[in-house]
Amino acid sequence: MSDGPKLYTNKPKKGQLKPKAKDYSTPVPNPSTPKMESSQSTPPPPPKESFARRYKFLWPLLLTVNLAVGAYLFMRTGNKDTGTEAEEVAQEVPSAPVESTAVPVPEKTLAVPIVVEPIKVHKPIQENEQRQLFKWMLEEKRNTKPENASEKKCIDEEKAILKQFIRAKSIPTF
Template sequence: MHVYVFAKTYKRDQDKKNAETAAAAAAAAALSAPPAAVAKPAEPAPPPKRVLPPLSEDEQRQVYKWMLEEKRKSKPRDAAEKNKINEEKALLKEIIRAESLPRLW
């Protein structure tokens, strides 16, 4: 016959243990590292920025049409919001029908 004993550890005890372990590891690292390495922390290089090619006029027109469809799907909560959505839809319709499109960026 086996007897099992379950012990519950408390978060407070775990936090103390983790803090002690981290402090001991930091102290050990500081002792083993040369002084020049401690003085200058290494900064990671920023990732290069992605430059995307500009959208063609047809692609822009498709984006504006998609925006119009999304506006049509939205459900206004009150009259003021409905008027705002209607104005935005009218503006999008004007942009779509125009000969030249404004740039997106």
């Protein structure tokens, strides 16, 4: 039998290998001590498996979750295309003075598709009707009771603007 290279399926540790005989460091076996053969005869622990093999039950779960997230994102982007139709309708309507008020939309309702109604163009209001409307607004501003000085200053500025519109020869269109 030759002491050639041995091929191990499980590589033994240094402590499990037989020490090579050296002249100056060869220990003399003591018959009174118990033999160490019993610890050397136990099989070495099995090798560590790779991460992928240890957690192979997680791969199908990971792929399923990834597919579900991808499908959710794909479906969500499909619903956003409905806003382009409202822009086309707005371009076809002739430009006219229209006041629009911005309504704040809570973020929770964004998941529900919002139906956009086309902008209705109303007939322009005549100048005498606008003057009557400005006079009515001025009366309402006069009836309001300001709570502090800054609010009073703001109301006074708005009343001054309304008075300018009422006294003007022609009312500007917006």
